[in-house]
Amino acid sequence: MANATDHLWMHFTRMASYRDGNVPTIVRGEGAYVWDSRGRRYLDGLAGLFVVNAGHGRTELAEAAAKQAAELAYFPLWSYAHPTAVELAERIVALTPAGLNRVFFTTGGSEAVESAWKLARAYFKRVGKPTKYKVVSRYIAYHGTSMGALAITGLPAIKTDFEPLVPGGVKVPNTNFYRAPEHGDDPAAFGRWAADEIRRAIEREGPETVAAVVLEPVQNSGGCFPPPPGYFERVRQICDEYDVLLVSDEVICSWGRLGTYFGADRYGYRPDIITTAKGITSGYAPLGAMIADDRLIEPFLGGTEMFAHGITFGGHPVSCAVALANLDLFAREDLVGHVREHEAAFRSTLERLTDLPIVGDVRGDGYFYGIELVKDKTTRLTFDDAESERLLRGFLSGALFDAGLYCRADDRGDPVVQLAPPLVADQRQFDEIEQILRAVLTEAWQQV
Template identity: 80%
Template sequence: MAKPTDHLWMHFTRMSSFRDGEVPTIVRGEGSYVWDDKGRRYLDGIAGLFTVNAGHGRTELAEAAAKQAAELAYFPIWGVAHPTAIELSERIASLTPGDLNRVFFTTGGSEAVETAWKLARAYFRKTGRPGKHKVISRYLAYHGTTMGALSITGLPAIKADFEPLVTGGVKTANTNIYRAPVHGDDPEAFGVWAADEIARAIEREGADTVAAVFLEPVQNAGGCFPPPPGYFQRVREICDRYDVLLVSDEVICAWGRLGDWFGALRYGYQPDIITTAKALTSGYSPLGATIASDRLIEPFLRDGVAFLHGITFGGHPVSSAVALANLDLIAREDLNGHVRANEGAFRATLEKLHDLPIVGDVRGDGYFYGIELVKDKTTRETFDDAESERLLRGFLSDALFEAGLYCRADDRGDPVVQLAPPLTAGQAEFDEMERILRSVLTEAYARI
């Protein structure tokens, strides 16, 4: 009898791990929980993959998909349109900050990031500045896996097998104040320093070669780095000074994850482009988008000019219908307000773990948190590669899952556990997360 891994090639997975063992197989979801094929229940601590914001088992989203598929299952938006793509683009534009009114649909986050870089390059070429082609992004930041998005990504380990990549990706400091090289005790000064590192990178490369700066509102990889006070306002000033586009990569941070429609609204800054995906449909159907300011489409409105880029399933009718139903649901149940009302309780519950010797830092905003693990709390000494391997892959990932919590134990940077539950979660789910984490992390420390 064939094993699941005889044919299924799982993503970001060491396939050898399942050579002789069973593959965890999730078959059902309801609210903040999922069940496997053996009937075991798990608390979904990262909303699938920072995606199922509305929670599992929302039949109205499935019904929206079925209704649309019966009416018009597929048609491209290459020179034609269909009603759900039109309506969804209008809805998104009504929610974005400022004049981000132009919505280019994709099927996922990597494609949205790829589209944003291509648009930035094409825009400057069409406006007489073809030398502006580079992108500034931050160390450890994850922006996707297509070749362009991977070049923007700041994680060396996941790029090595695919080099040489697209040229022009330049990395600068992130906002991990827990490991700040300067101003670690002064968030505002640290924010000024981190933003000015972007300016210094632009100056080193030459402003006439830099097209865009790509930043997540809260950086995911490395373990949820929120922006220091004033950071994005200063970055906006820097981008204006050097005529560089500011791209807010909100593949994770949009649609309520931080308690607002977009992270840019949460932190009060105006991007030129927003990239998004994941929770636009709460994961019920694949869809992403690159949302651009009005000025960026202007060169492409001239006679005989086109943005020569497209994706077969971008703006898919079924996915667009699901997204509309999802946005209706988020608004009707005020999930943004629910996150804002409960984020303090979420933080306070996770901060109880500070009494464990292995917990160095608890950080994040909204429903998006990282817990950094350390070998020594006093010195903030981290684990070496071999220790991280034993800690995360050798124990934590499996132990947390076995204890009933699906979350991410990640060593792309210093070891962290990441938590981003469905936006419907409340104190009962927070307490369950804390209880499981306390038990497993206590055992983990005993093992090291």
């Protein structure tokens, strides 16, 4: 639309990019596809923003929102309850790892991560360890943009403008095995090393100062880093040894994205806290949650104690109603099982692209993949900053969209193309993704 830049301030957007052109404007969606204001169709290869898990155009979710809004549009969870929040909390804990039975609702992922850090600090103060306040997280990892979550985030480029940040963020290596040549072909050895880097960080900082370790099951930023074998088992041991809370940031990795309701189940570990958002409503209304182990609420259950934290729209009645309808849809269509059934085909289809000279690595799990782009496959030489700018923003982002594929071309870390289609996608969409990527990446290599 010609007037989109007149008043709308878009998120994470170089506004100058549209000084001489119109902003792409998406007007409707159906299944795995969206259409723009000119009537052009695009395959939604990112589920909006890792959000629309159930697919676009689900009228039953819209109807659930309308019904709830007509009955009770809003009431806070500050000393009161409402039925949809009560029911949704019960539904969620039936799906979480055992013992994670307390659901604190937010409106999104940053707020969920912020809530987890605040809970960790408040909890340790109440159990006689008031100096435990720091959080360990991984380089390049994204955990949100609010000031606390930003301190946990490991992306320097999006932090500089807002420094000084909340103190206490500590960074350790991520699990990008493709960039760990010293470990050869032994991912288990790499996993032990990466986990033990968390141990070394805790020891350097002083265990008496560290409250939590925050990790995604599959790290998003950098291009979908799955955990090496044994990694989370070792991290769990380390957290137990030093009395540190393990927070599984599943804002992306929950609600079927990895073929399980929660990523912790996919990789067989039990966190103390799960943070979630996005796919909990498939994006039909904003909602997030911090899901905590029973022991973490115990200090707040007596006398005049309380967790002095709240969010006006956390657990909004309409959002909770949409989430309940979303979970009904998941169960009825077995969307989580659909991902497990088709994830191998998705991987193998994307791996066809490894015959291209520009494709260095294809990695991920479930319906969550990154394709790392390189200058030299043999040496794994990456692009420098100027080359990456020309490749990703100067060509790939626009060319992929023009070819009918909405996805992410990103260089937070090494240059990657990220894919996370709606969970309804099948081989037809996999083939379409591969064909578009093949044509556009071939042209990109010719330009390189």
